[in-house]
Amino acid sequence: MRFKKICTQHIGKKNCHTLAFYKKQGGYKQAASALKKWDPDDLIEEVKASNLRGRGGAGFPTGVKWAFVPKDSKKPKYLVVNADESEPGTFKDRLIMEKNPHILLEGIIICCKAVAIEHAYIYIRGEFVFATERLQQAIDEAYKAGILGNNCLRSGIKIDVTIHRGAGAYICGEETGMLTSLEGYRGEPKLKPPFPAVEGVFGCPTVVNNVETLANLPFILEVGAKAYRSIGPEKSPGPKLFCVSGHVEKPGTFELPMGIPLRTLIDKHAGGVWKGRKLKAVIPGGTSAHVLTAAECDVAMDIESLAAAGTMLGSAGIIVMDDSTCMVDALLNVMRFYHHESCGQCTPCREGTGWLEKIVQRIAHGEGRMEDLDLVHDVCDRMLGKTICALADAAAFPAQSIVTKFSDDFVAAIENGGSPAWKRRHLSTVGGGASHG
Amino acid sequence: MRWPSSRVSTSSLANWTGRITLAQTLCFSREAMKQYKWFLTRYPTRRAALLPTLRLAEQQFGELGVAEMRYVADLMKIPPAAVFGVVTFYTHYRRAGTGKFHLQVCSTLSCALRGSEDVVTRISERLGIGPGETSECGLFSLSKVECLGSCDTAPMLQCNDDYHEGLTLEDVDQLIEQLRAEASEGGNG
Numbered sequence: 250m251r252f253k254k255i256c257t258q259h260i261g262k263k264n265c266h267t268l269a270f271y272k273k274q275g276g277y278k279q280a281a282s283a284l285k286k287w288d289p290d291d292l293i294e295e296v297k298a299s300n301l302r303g304r305g306g307a308g309f310p311t312g313v314k315w316a317f318v319p320k321d322s323k324k325p326k327y328l329v330v331n332a333d334e335s336e337p338g339t340f341k342d343r344l345i346m347e348k349n350p351h352i353l354l355e356g357i358i359i360c361c362k363a364v365a366i367e368h369a370y371i372y373i374r375g376e377f378v379f380a381t382e383r384l385q386q387a388i389d390e391a392y393k394a395g396i397l398g399n400n401c402l403r404s405g406i407k408i409d410v411t412i413h414r415g416a417g418a419y420i421c422g423e424e425t426g427m428l429t430s431l432e433g434y435r436g437e438p439k440l441k442p443p444f445p446a447v448e449g450v451f452g453c454p455t456v457v458n459n460v461e462t463l464a465n466l467p468f469i470l471e472v473g474a475k476a477y478r479s480i481g482p483e484k485s486p487g488p489k490l491f492c493v494s495g496h497v498e499k500p501g502t503f504e505l506p507m508g509i510p511l512r513t514l515i516d517k518h519a520g521g522v523w524k525g526r527k528l529k530a531v532i533p534g535g536t537s538a539h540v541l542t543a544a545e546c547d548v549a550m551d552i553e554s555l556a557a558a559g560t561m562l563g564s565a566g567i568i569v570m571d572d573s574t575c576m577v578d579a580l581l582n583v584m585r586f587y588h589h590e591s592c593g594q595c596t597p598c599r600e601g602t603g604w605l606e607k608i609v610q611r612i613a614h615g616e617g618r619m620e621d622l623d624l625v626h627d628v629c630d631r632m633l634g635k636t637i638c639a640l641a642d643a644a645a646f647p648a649q650s651i652v653t654k655f656s657d658d659f660v661a662a663i664e665n666g667g668s669p670a671w672k673r674r675h676l677s678t679v680g681g682g683a684s685h686g
Numbered sequence: 687m688r689w690p691s692s693r694v695s696t697s698s699l700a701n702w703t704g705r706i707t708l709a710q711t712l713c714f715s716r717e718a719m720k721q722y723k724w725f726l727t728r729y730p731t732r733r734a735a736l737l738p739t740l741r742l743a744e745q746q747f748g749e750l751g752v753a754e755m756r757y758v759a760d761l762m763k764i765p766p767a768a769v770f771g772v773v774t775f776y777t778h779y780r781r782a783g784t785g786k787f788h789l790q791v792c793s794t795l796s797c798a799l800r801g802s803e804d805v806v807t808r809i810s811e812r813l814g815i816g817p818g819e820t821s822e823c824g825l826f827s828l829s830k831v832e833c834l835g836s837c838d839t840a841p842m843l844q845c846n847d848d849y850h851e852g853l854t855l856e857d858v859d860q861l862i863e864q865l866r867a868e869a870s871e872g873g874n875g
Binding site: 325334335336337338339340342343374375376377378379409411413414415416417418419430431432433434435436451492493494495496500501502532536566568570574578579582583586589590592 | 728729730731733734735736737738740741771772775776777778779793794795796798799800831832833834835836837838839840844847848849
């Protein structure tokens, strides 16, 4: 079927975040049909058949995840919506929550019906104050209109939704870290298994889904799994929000079919590389993804194609860097981020991210040695796959690929006394000090 | 389970917060207490209400120092050390000694590529404080923070609850003037 925008088609119109507006566009019809007509097992089968893949980063098939939840469990079941959008370069969920919050609530209702869940928590990052307000308004509207509550849309089914604000920790975007944080503890991830579907928040079966994933559900029910699957590549189909930032003329969020060529996304939709400069590197899926060189950018933006290109779609946060960028500085920035955000539970991650930052910093600051390049790889090898969660891997991937693919920048910084930007700043500080002295 | 009463000295931690107030002098307003009770109805465990209650305390008391954490610990019957552990794990709670306006400049990659360092330098020059510092008048604190999820409007900063996006250096100057004016209009409040 033809591609259609589902999350962003009305953005920019007046009151697009309100219930009245959403209902006028046919909103909550699919929720009503899910609540009243659909059998839970059929709903799960439909979502499985649509091949909807999680939009948070891992790309796990949503219907399969739901099917893992044990049906005979006597414990209550929970849905935790991952709205802790913190992957650098990603800003799509905030857009949905600020401009189209009811599509998320409708998705929540559909998921709750499919898995027999009575309480959903939306774990939203603490910094998103405006998005939290908008979402709370939408929830209040929905309760008042009888869409949420003890008798959702007069179906006799009970669904409660509670917003839970985070407080500034990247690690809480990792699903087990998020659940620990929701329970009121430091957001430290837990070992899997047990998987959240079996033993998640409060020791109960829990579905964890990303905001954008849930926002796809009303559309899947509207057009049917088969039609949905025909949008984009069959293995990772559907409309997708792509976030483009960095050195482009028009950064922004673009809703396009999965599988759009990366070049088209950058050149056509984001207005091309800024200031007429040339492309140097692209991070295609948030900073946790392997970097692509300009020559590698002829790739389709879907899960399989990017995996084949040695990187990942991740959260579809595309960061573009022009030819004036020093990759040593770029990597230093990324390594500082992961060092800052490591929760400190696992030694390889806590120490490894620190070492990576230190090593890259000394290269950037003119104290690097040629052996440091091998040392980066050595540290990465000691981190990959050796920790509870994937943060260590997320730090090691960009370190490995940037050092390998842009070794010229690193060699130049080692040989010439630091990265160009650092030398500029350092010299100007020294000069400034002298003139004041 | 027992935990030390509020009367136990917190002087060693007081240095860390730069402020000594006894937890006994703090109290949620009736409205806040109602809100707290509502939180308890939304979770199957009391402990789960800790993060929202800390937000409530932050709102009520203006910041989370040792006394405020102790108050929340006593209220929720959670060991004070556990509350301290939670507060210090997260970076977005307003710690004791933060200026009236907390300028948090996003410094992660997308913002850095579009000049966040210049924004930090400009603020430093205008206010005479570096990242991690608070101005002597107590009006401004400056921090470099990690990705705020607004990369398409880089460079940007968060001042208290509000995002200021697509910043030029002139915007930065203007914002500082505006905040100063706001502070002098608002008097001591």
